[in-house]
Amino acid sequence: MTFFGRWLLLGLVLATPRGPEIRDLSINATGGQVLVSFRLDGGMSPEIRERIESGLPTSFVYELELMRDRKHWWDRGLRSSRIEVVAMYNAVTHEYLLNTKHDGRLIGSETVRDADELESTMTEFVSFPAFVIEPTPDRGRFLVRARVDLGVGAMLGFIPFQRSTAWLESNKVRLSAGAP
Amino acid sequence: MKRPLGLRERFERHRKDTRFVAAGLGFLLLLLTLAYYLIQRGRDLPSVVVTNKVLLFALRYANLVLILVIVFVLTRNLLRLWLDRRQRALGARFKTKLIATYVGLSLVPVLLLFFYANELLKGSIDRWFSGSLRTVLEQSSAVAQALQAEVADRDHREAARVARELARSDAADVQAGAAIASRLERWREESGVDFLGLYRETDFVHAVVDPRSGLNDLPEVGRQLLLDALEKERADRVILPGGTHGRLILAAAAGPPERGGRFVVVAGTLLDPVTSGRSEELIQAYQSYRQLEVQKRDFAMSYRLMFILVTLLILLASSWVGLFLVRRLMQPIQALAEGTRRVSSGDLDHQVEVAADDEMAGVVDSFNRMTSELRRSRAEIDRSQNELLAANRGLAEERAFVAAILENLASGVIAIDRDGRVLSANRSALSILRQRESELVGRQIESAWSDPERRRLAGLVAELTEHPRESTEISLVLGGNRRTLGVKRRDLRDSAGREAGQVVVLEDLSDLVKAQKLAAWTEAARRIAHEIKNPLTPIRLAAERLRERHRENQGAVGPLLEESVDIIVREVGTMQSLVDEFSRYARMPGPRLLATDLATLIAEVVALYREVKPGVTVSAEIEPGLGSVWIDREQIRRVLINLLDNAIEASDAPGEVVARATSRGEQVMIEIADLGPGVPDEDREKLFLPFFSRKKRGTGMGLAIVQRIVSDHNGTIRVAENSPRGTVFIVELPSR
Numbered sequence: 001m002t003f004f005g006r007w008l009l010l011g012l013v014l015a016t017p018r019g020p021e022i023r024d025l026s027i028n029a030t031g032g033q034v035l036v037s038f039r040l041d042g043g044m045s046p047e048i049r050e051r052i053e054s055g056l057p058t059s060f061v062y063e064l065e066l067m068r069d070r071k072h073w074w075d076r077g078l079r080s081s082r083i084e085v086v087a088m089y090n091a092v093t094h095e096y097l098l099n100t101k102h103d104g105r106l107i108g109s110e111t112v113r114d115a116d117e118l119e120s121t122m123t124e125f126v127s128f129p130a131f132v133i134e135p136t137p138d139r140g141r142f143l144v145r146a147r148v149d150l151g152v153g154a155m156l157g158f159i160p161f162q163r164s165t166a167w168l169e170s171n172k173v174r175l176s177a178g179a180p
Numbered sequence: 181m182k183r184p185l186g187l188r189e190r191f192e193r194h195r196k197d198t199r200f201v202a203a204g205l206g207f208l209l210l211l212l213t214l215a216y217y218l219i220q221r222g223r224d225l226p227s228v229v230v231t232n233k234v235l236l237f238a239l240r241y242a243n244l245v246l247i248l249v250i251v252f253v254l255t256r257n258l259l260r261l262w263l264d265r266r267q268r269a270l271g272a273r274f275k276t277k278l279i280a281t282y283v284g285l286s287l288v289p290v291l292l293l294f295f296y297a298n299e300l301l302k303g304s305i306d307r308w309f310s311g312s313l314r315t316v317l318e319q320s321s322a323v324a325q326a327l328q329a330e331v332a333d334r335d336h337r338e339a340a341r342v343a344r345e346l347a348r349s350d351a352a353d354v355q356a357g358a359a360i361a362s363r364l365e366r367w368r369e370e371s372g373v374d375f376l377g378l379y380r381e382t383d384f385v386h387a388v389v390d391p392r393s394g395l396n397d398l399p400e401v402g403r404q405l406l407l408d409a410l411e412k413e414r415a416d417r418v419i420l421p422g423g424t425h426g427r428l429i430l431a432a433a434a435g436p437p438e439r440g441g442r443f444v445v446v447a448g449t450l451l452d453p454v455t456s457g458r459s460e461e462l463i464q465a466y467q468s469y470r471q472l473e474v475q476k477r478d479f480a481m482s483y484r485l486m487f488i489l490v491t492l493l494i495l496l497a498s499s500w501v502g503l504f505l506v507r508r509l510m511q512p513i514q515a516l517a518e519g520t521r522r523v524s525s526g527d528l529d530h531q532v533e534v535a536a537d538d539e540m541a542g543v544v545d546s547f548n549r550m551t552s553e554l555r556r557s558r559a560e561i562d563r564s565q566n567e568l569l570a571a572n573r574g575l576a577e578e579r580a581f582v583a584a585i586l587e588n589l590a591s592g593v594i595a596i597d598r599d600g601r602v603l604s605a606n607r608s609a610l611s612i613l614r615q616r617e618s619e620l621v622g623r624q625i626e627s628a629w630s631d632p633e634r635r636r637l638a639g640l641v642a643e644l645t646e647h648p649r650e651s652t653e654i655s656l657v658l659g660g661n662r663r664t665l666g667v668k669r670r671d672l673r674d675s676a677g678r679e680a681g682q683v684v685v686l687e688d689l690s691d692l693v694k695a696q697k698l699a700a701w702t703e704a705a706r707r708i709a710h711e712i713k714n715p716l717t718p719i720r721l722a723a724e725r726l727r728e729r730h731r732e733n734q735g736a737v738g739p740l741l742e743e744s745v746d747i748i749v750r751e752v753g754t755m756q757s758l759v760d761e762f763s764r765y766a767r768m769p770g771p772r773l774l775a776t777d778l779a780t781l782i783a784e785v786v787a788l789y790r791e792v793k794p795g796v797t798v799s800a801e802i803e804p805g806l807g808s809v810w811i812d813r814e815q816i817r818r819v820l821i822n823l824l825d826n827a828i829e830a831s832d833a834p835g836e837v838v839a840r841a842t843s844r845g846e847q848v849m850i851e852i853a854d855l856g857p858g859v860p861d862e863d864r865e866k867l868f869l870p871f872f873s874r875k876k877r878g879t880g881m882g883l884a885i886v887q888r889i890v891s892d893h894n895g896t897i898r899v900a901e902n903s904p905r906g907t908v909f910i911v912e913l914p915s916r
Contacts, residue, residue, distance in 0.1 A: 047474075054470035091321070091467045092328075092427070092460050093418045111404070 020045070020148055022062075022168040027144045029175045034131040036064060036144055036170070040123035043148065052087050052096070052118070059086040060122055061149035063164070066131045069141040069172050078142070081130045085122045098122065102130075133175060141172040208497045212490060243485055246492035250499060254283070257503055271514045275506060282502025286495065294491040298484060305480050309473055321466030324459035328429055331449045332416040335431035338371035339447035340414075343435040346378070346443050364388045375399060375428065375448035381441040382406045393450045396423040401430055401446050409434045409444050425453035427460070512540040516547055528555040592686035595672060596641075598679060600625045612686050613637075614659040633657050636894070636914070637667070641684055643845040644669040652912070653689060653896050664689040699869075704762075707871030707880060711758050715751030722747040761881045765870065768885065771812035771892045778802075778809045778816075778841055778848060785820040786839050795833020798824065801840040809848050810916045815889040822882045823852040823909050829875065830856035830907065847895075848915050853908035864899050 025038040062083040067075040100108040150163040264272035368376040377387030399421040408415030409432035416431040435443035512534040522530040592609025666687035722744030779802040786800040868887040873880035895913035902908040
C-alpha cells in the first residue's frame with residue numbers, strides 16, 4: 001500500500017462516525033451490593049434527540065452482567081441486570097418525563113426541563129446498585145460487563161438482529177461482607 | 181377390521197379435495213380482509229402503533245413466510261414439471277403452458293398493482309411530509325408556544341415586580357398574615373393575574389386567587405419550580421389545576437437574598453379552556469407531525485410491508501388456485517393419456533379412475549367403455565383365433581395325413597391348377613413318370629411333359645378334360661421301359677364349389693398287365709390242352725375201334741374204317757384250325773402305321789356285313805371330316821371285322837348293328853354297338869383274354885387279337901352297355 005493510500009485509509013477510518021459505546025465502567029462493592037458506574041458516549045445522537053423532541057417514548061436499555069473472574073478460563077456469569085431509561089417529552093409543558101426501571105421495576109420518575117440534564121440522566125450512572133449478592137462470597141474476584149441495547153434492526157429488511165454495543169468489562173473487585 | 185383413519189391420513193386423502201381448497205381460499209380471503217382493514221385503519225391508528233417494532237416484525241415475518249410458501253409452491257410445481265418434461269411424461273407440455281398462463285396471468289397484474297401502489301404510497305408519504313405542511317404546523321405550534329410564552333413573560337414580570345415590592349417592604353409586615361394577604365390581593369388586582377403566591381425558599385407563605393378566574397383551590401406549584409426560580413431567578417411551568425379545564429401558566433421570580441431565606445413570588449394566569457385547548461392541539465399536532473417525520477421510514481416500511489403482504493397473499497392465492505385448476509384439469513387428461521398409452525401397449529384391463537363431475541367425466545366414461553368394448557372384442561378375437569388355430573391345426577394335421585396318404589399311395593396323384601400349372605405330385609407320381617419333383621411341380625404341364633412320350637400323356641389328360649370318362653389306359657416308354665398306366669382325371673373344386681383345377685391319378689398297370697398276360701397264357705394253355713384233348717378222344721376211340729375190329733378179324737371193316745377215318749380227319753382239322761389261330765396270334769407282326777381314311781375303311785367293312793344276317797341291319801355313322809388316321813389298315817380292318825362279326829352273331833332279328841366313328845382331339849373313337857342281350861358283368865373282364873369265348877364254337881382268340889392290335893396302336897378298347905340295350909365296344913386310337 002502506498003503512503004498516500006495509508007493516509008487515505010486512516011482518514012476514512014477516522015471519518016467514519018463512531019457508534020454509541022459504554023465508557024468508564026467501574027464497580028464498587030459495598031457489602032453484598034455491587035455499585036456500577038458508567039456512561040454512554042454517543043448515545044444521544046441527533047436522531048435520538050429528534051425522536052425525543054417529537055414526543056415519542058425513547059429508551060436506552062443497559063444490560064449488565066455480573067461475572068466471577070476466572071484466571072485461565074472464561075469468566076462465569078452469575079447474574080444479569082437490565083436498566084431501562086425511558087424519556088418522553090411534553091411539548092406543552094416543555095418537560096421531559098424520565099422513568100427509570102431496574103429489571104422491569106420502576107425505581108424512579110422525574111421531570112427535567114433541560115436537554116443536558118436529560119442526556120446526563122439517561123446516559124450517566126453513578127454508583128447504581130445493580131446487583132445484590134447474598135450471602136457475600138469470601139473469595140474470588142468479580143467484575144461487571146455492560147452494553148447498551150440499541151433496539152432490533154432488520155437485515156435486508158426482514159432478518160432481525162439485536163443492535164447493541166460491544167460488551168465492556170469493568171474493573172475486578174473482591175466482595176467482602178463487612179466492607180463499607 | 182378396518183382401522184380408523186388418522187387426522188394426517190384423512191388430510192392426505194382429502195388434501196386436494198375441493199372443500200379443503202375452498203377452506204384455504206376462505207382463509208386467504210380472511211387474511212386479505214384483515215390486511216385491508218389494517219391499511220384502512222392505519223390512517224386512524226397512532227403512529228406509535230403503526231410503526232411499532234413488533235408490528236413491523238410481524239409483517240416482515242408474515243411476508244417472509246408467504247414468500248417462502250410461494251417459492252416452495254412454485255418451485256415444487258416447476259420442479260415436478262421439469263421432471264415430467266424431462267421424462268417426456270404425457271401432457272407435460274400442455275401442463276407447462278397452462279401453468280405459465282395461470283401464473284403469468286396472476287403474476288403480471290399483481291406485480292403491476294404492487295408497484296403502482298408502492299409508488300402511490302411513496303408519493304403520498306412525500307406529500308404528507310412536504311415542507312409547506314411542516315411550516316404550517318411548526319408556525320402554528322410556535323404561535324401557541326408564543327402565546328404561552330407571552331403569558332408566562334407577563335406573569336414573570338408581575339412576579340418580579342411583586343418580589344421587588346416585597347424587598348422594599350418591612351420583613352415584619354411580610355410575616356404578618358393579614359397584612360401580606362391584603363397586599364398580595366392588591367398586587368394581584370394591580371397585575372391582573374389570576375394567582376399570586378408567596379414562598380420563602382420552598383415554604384409556602386401565602387397565596388391569593390382571583391375568585392372570578394375559575395380557580396377554586398390554590399394550585400400546587402411544585403417544589404421544582406421554586407428551586408428553579410431560586411437557582412435561575414426565573415422559572416415557569418404550565419400545569420393543569422384541579423377543578424378547571426384550562427391551563428395555568430405559572431412564572432416564578434426570586435427576591436433578593438434575605439436573612440431567613442429568599443422570597444419567591446409565583447404569578448399565574450389561567451388560560452380559558454377553549455384557548456388552552458386549541459393552543460395545546462396546535463402544539464400536539466406539530467408534535468404528531470414530528471413523530472411521524474421521525475418514524476417516516478418505519479411508517480413507509482410498515483405500509484410497504486402491508487402492500488407486500490397483500491400482494492403476496494394475492495399471488496399465493498392466484499398461484500395456488502391456478503395450480504389447483506391446472507391439476508384438476510390435467511388429472512383426467514393425464515389419466516386418459518396414460519390410459520391410452522396402456523391400452524396401446526396392450527393393457528386392455530386398464531380403467532381410468534378420476535373423480536370428475538364435468539364433461540371430462542363423460543370422456544372418461546366413454547374411454548372406459550371403449551376399453552371394455554376393446555377388451556370384449558379382443559377376447560372374442562382371441563377365442564376366434566384359438567378356434568381358427570385349432571381348426572388350422574386340425575387342417576394341417578389332416579393335410580399332413582392326406583399328404584402322408586398321398587405320399588404312401590401306390591397311385592400317382594398330380595394336382596394341376598386352372599392354368600395348367602402342376603401344384604403338387606406325390607412320390608408315386610414322380611416314380612411312375614420317372615421325374616424329379618423340380619421337373620414337375622410348379623411348372624406348366626406342357627413344359628414338364630414336353631418329351632414325345634409324356635406329351636401323349638398330356639394329350640390324354642387334355643382329352644379326358646374335354647370328354648370326361650371313368651378311366652383310360654396308356655402305354656408309355658418311360659426310362660427305357662414300357663409302362664402301362666391307368667389314367668383317371670377329376671375336376672378339383674374348392675369349398676365353394678368353384679373349379680380350381682384338376683387331379684390326375686396315374687396307376688402303374690404294368691405288373692397287372694403282366695400278371696394278366698401270365699394268367700391269360702395259363703388260361704390259354706389250359707384251353708389249348710382242353711381243345712386239343714377234345715379231338716384226341718374221338719381220334720383215340722376211332723383208332724381203338726379199328727384195332728378191335730382188326731383183332732377180331734371181322735369182315736366188315738370197311739364202313740368202320742371209313743367212319744373212323746372221317747372222325748380222325750375232322751378232329752385233326754379242328755386241331756389244325758386251332759393251331760392256325762394260335763399261330764396267327766403268335767406271329768402277329770407290329771403295326772405299320774400309314775395315314776388311312778378311316779371313314780372309307782369302316783364303310784367298306786360295313787358293306788361286307790350288310791346282308792349277312794336277315795333282319796339285322798348293319799349301318800355306319802361316320803363323323804363328317806373325320807380325316808385320315810395313322811393306323812395299320814389291315815390290322816384295323818381285322819378289328820372291325822371281328823367286332824362286327826361278334827355283334828351280328830349276338831343280334832337277333834330284328835336287330836341293328838351300328839358302326840360309329842368320331843374325332844376327339846388327337847384321338848378317334850370307334851364304337852360298334854348292337855341291340856343284343858349284352859354281356860354279363862362277370863364276363864366283361866375276361867372278354868379280351870385269349871381262348872375265352874361265350875360262343876359254342878368260338879376259338880376265343882378273336883377279341884384277344886383285337887385288343888392286341890388296338891394296344892399295338894397305343895389305343896384302348898373297352899366294353900360298355902349300349903343304350904337302350906345291347907353291348908357297345910369302344911376303340912380309341914391316337915389320330916397320329
